[in-house]
Amino acid sequence: MPEFETTFVEAWLWLAGSVLMAAFWTNLVWLFSPWVEKERASDDFGSLAERIVVAVATWRFAPASLEGLRLLYYVGLPFAALFWGRDAVVSRLLGLQPFILPATGERSAMVSANWFDWLHDFGWALALGIGSFGVFLLARWTRHRALTRGEVDERSAQEPSWKTIREAAYHEIHWAFYRNAPIVTFGPYWGVWVGLLLVALEALANPTWRRGLSVPKRASKQLLRAMLAVASSVLFLRTQNLWLSIVSHSMVSWGLQRVLANSPGRSRAGSRRADTP
Numbered sequence: 001m002p003e004f005e006t007t008f009v010e011a012w013l014w015l016a017g018s019v020l021m022a023a024f025w026t027n028l029v030w031l032f033s034p035w036v037e038k039e040r041a042s043d044d045f046g047s048l049a050e051r052i053v054v055a056v057a058t059w060r061f062a063p064a065s066l067e068g069l070r071l072l073y074y075v076g077l078p079f080a081a082l083f084w085g086r087d088a089v090v091s092r093l094l095g096l097q098p099f100i101l102p103a104t105g106e107r108s109a110m111v112s113a114n115w116f117d118w119l120h121d122f123g124w125a126l127a128l129g130i131g132s133f134g135v136f137l138l139a140r141w142t143r144h145r146a147l148t149r150g151e152v153d154e155r156s157a158q159e160p161s162w163k164t165i166r167e168a169a170y171h172e173i174h175w176a177f178y179r180n181a182p183i184v185t186f187g188p189y190w191g192v193w194v195g196l197l198l199v200a201l202e203a204l205a206n207p208t209w210r211r212g213l214s215v216p217k218r219a220s221k222q223l224l225r226a227m228l229a230v231a232s233s234v235l236f237l238r239t240q241n242l243w244l245s246i247v248s249h250s251m252v253s254w255g256l257q258r259v260l261a262n263s264p265g266r267s268r269a270g271s272r273r274a275d276t277p
Helices: 005-041 048-057 062-084 105-146 161-186 188-204 207-212 216-239 242-261 265-275
Strands: none
Touching: 005 062, 005 161, 005 188, 005 207, 062 161, 105 216, 105 242, 161 188, 161 216, 161 242, 188 207, 188 216, 207 216, 216 242
16 A cells, blocks of 8 residues: 555546546547648648648647647656655656765765666666667567568668657656556556556557557557567666666667668669569
8 A cells, every 4th residue: 555645646646647638639639630631632621620620730830839748748747746746756766866976974875875776777777778679670580581572661761869869758757657656556566567558558549559550660660669668667677767768768769760771671672673674
């Protein structure tokens, strides 16, 4: 049982609000996306409601507004719960491990212990990062072996480094937030896996995510994200260090993007089509 009943109730209220918000907006976007595609394909405007939705979706500041809303959801909501949620989020359970700078006097032993913890955490982050990278490369190689040559085409443009770091931070903070309430309720071990289950249920409630599983190129990215969520859960069990989770997530994502961007599949497939009479 949780130590404080208020913490228990507040933690689950904030978490439930996040899940419901995600399910509402992803399904709302899915519902209205055909109207936007219809407007882009022709000049035939529909009802007043359709015109309003299309006007909002095609507004010149819509992309910037969307990124602002994503920042508020992925980062703003967890930290609002941390600072204003009446202990709804425990900073240590969120993975906010402190970094104590060297000092003199009585704090020397504390500094040494903190640095040793960081070294231990870094070792686990490095091991899990390399392991995740290797597992994904092995899965990709196995898939290539199973497909015919003409079907192999996974080459894609590499995202800017800042975007890779941003997405890693967004998802790691989001996953850490979803672990908080289950850990308060079920304890560190089972709470981590219950949090991962909630992340999976949130993804399944997103119709765009479900549809992406049937598209090979999108499915690869989504399965990579799922693998990183599992690795993040294991890393949290060993370190409870959000900062190293973000670094490990960024490096694995960046490395795999480099591999896919330099994949010879597309160029080979293209040359074969060009040589075909």
